[in-house]
Amino acid sequence: MSLLARVNNSFQDYLLTEYEQSQTTRTFFVFPLFKLVISIWMIILVNQIITNYLVWIGLSLLLFIAAIGVQINIQRYLKMVLALGIIYPLIVGLPLIFITRESIVWSVSIRSLTISVSEIGLINARNFFFRIMCNTSIVLFLVLSTPFIHIIHVFHQLHLPKFITTIMVLTYRYFFLFFENLIKILRADDCRRFSKLPFKRRFNHIGTIFSMLLLRSMQRGTKIHRAMLARGYSGEIPDISYQAKLTPTILYLSSFAILNLLLFILFI
Secondary structure: OHHHHHHHHHHHHHHHHHHHHHHOOOOOOOOHHHHHHHHHHHHHHHHHHOOOHHHHHHHHHHHHHHHHHOOOOHHHHHHHHHHHHHHHHHHHHOOHHHHOOOOEEEEEEEOOEEEEEEHHHHHHHHHHHHHHHHHHHHHHHHHOOOOHHHHHHHHHHOOOOHHHHHHHHHHHHHHHHHHHHHHHHHHHHHHOOOOOOOHHHHHHHHHHHHHHHHHHHHHHHHHHHHHHHHOOOOOOOOOOOOOOOHHHHHHHHHHHHHHHHHHHHHOO
């Protein structure tokens, strides 16, 4: 319960300070189309071309140093890397250790259950962990140095269908309302119960809570849509342009070109 409240507060804090925090970075005036294309290329490079986990570790450390150099909010960067680039791949990648039955390096039997760790499973889990961490570092470097409205403006320039950009903007803007509704429902539920439900009844109760969450979200969405229509919404999100500068853009592209050249020479 308190965890959800902290997550919701973090979302709202990020939403309120996202533009101001990215404005203080040295890459704020870099042409955002280049930043987006470079980030996509780096993700392709990490997932399709580079297969050495040491390179993934090196890129993650290099991006961390670069984040400090361009004055990204390093506390926010580390929190997001910890949640999305370390905890998530650890939880998801842990079963990979026990899936493969070849080249067993350790096993233990508990009654009729045998738990075994294979060498291939360890390698797969290691590669999954460091690849996700590197991808997360790339995405966070882009997100924390580029305001969301600049990315949407690039999508408009690329003639992405308007309904897609509209969905992205509304989802980004109102995502924290989902957590607010969930927290209110859970708090009300705790106030009405003095003891824990039996194990079997908890599943039915969780289903009831999520049904209430769905209905409240639909009701809240209807009110928001009516408010938007009353304020002149016609189905399109207003586009907000940006001011790019030549010097930081050239420096950004030069750094990227040098990095790619070194990767291709040393590891590819």
